């Protein structure tokens with residue numbers, strides 16, 4: 056993949072945050088040493104706490120964390136790195152800038168480009184989903200803003216979702232509102248979380264659920280005040296990590312394998328289907344109209 060070559064991620068040297076010792080005549084007190092490894096690239100900030108085995112991954116792709124080809128590539132490579140790191144057992148996924156968790160797939164990647172580009176883009180979307188949904192780590196989405204379509208998919212891939220309790224923030228698979236269709240694996244991911252009936256209605260309507268509604272329908276597991284999203288994610292993570300890894304991982308895989316296998320066994324056909332759909336004049340027109348509406352709303 057050409058975009059792989061563009062990888063700009065790097066390992067920063069380990070940083071000792073606290074480690075000072077206080078001496079007195081009778082007592083030597085050592086503060087707990089906490090080593091945090093930072094490895095970030097242009098669009099993703101990662102801090103791995105070696106003491107807890109928890110990595111916090113912050114998406115940073117201004118202005119709205121849209122999932123461009125570059126972003127998706129960096130995301131998948133970062134995730135792969137964490138997956139291979141024996142010191143990392145849990146991942147908290149969040150946004151570096153509150154208000155928007157992720158605006159979903161970058162619409163500009165699906166407009167006015169070549170069939171080859173669409174194919175490469177879609178493969179990167181698949182790869183992100185396969186890696187996140189299939190992760191062996193405990194994954195928690197700390198949803199600190201709105202999260203339409205592909206952003207909602209990312210949150211749904213996680214094992215647990217904590218959302219900021221703000222009715223201005225909404226989450227959902229709104230693809231039909233753009234005149235496009237959520238593919239079967241988006242649908243399956245949602246249906247595995249909230250069930251078939253809710254998914255059927257929400258997908259047809261392209262429904263975006265304000266945070267309180269999202270909780271009511273089980274799209275998220277917990278609402279907390281905005282300033283508590285990260286700390287709640289950390290304490291939920293600590294609970295999940297009390298379960299032995301091997302037992303939890305086998306269980307997770309048992310629950311998800313049928314869903315991931317459906318895409319693994321049909322990847323090329325799924326790419327072909329996407330390319331033939333997105334290159335239709337009527338679909339290109341729909342996306343342009345949607346982008347225009349977004350711009351006008353802003354004005």
Ligand SMILES: CC/C=C\CCC/C=C/C(=O)SCCNC(=O)CCNC(=O)[C@H](O)C(C)(C)COP(=O)(O)OP(=O)(O)OC[C@H]1O[C@@H](n2cnc3c(N)ncnc32)[C@H](O)[C@@H]1OP(=O)(O)O
Pocket residue numbers: 118119121155157158159160161162163201203204205206229230233235236237238328329332333346349350353
């Ligand atoms: C066979 C299968 C076929 C197809 C399957 C395809 C599946 C698709 C999945 C998707 O994820 S499609 C993307 C869906 N996303 C959306 O609908 C989100 C649209 N955006 C918004 O609702 C809002 O922008 C917001 C995320 C709520 C943020 O609102 P805010 O008021 O804070 O910002 P603003 O609207 O002014 O946007 C700033 C800037 O960003 C551009 N933008 C927004 N979203 C996207 C996006 N998804 N892709 C690319 N660009 C996006 C927006 O146009 C503004 O740009 P500008 O400053 O140049 O005007």
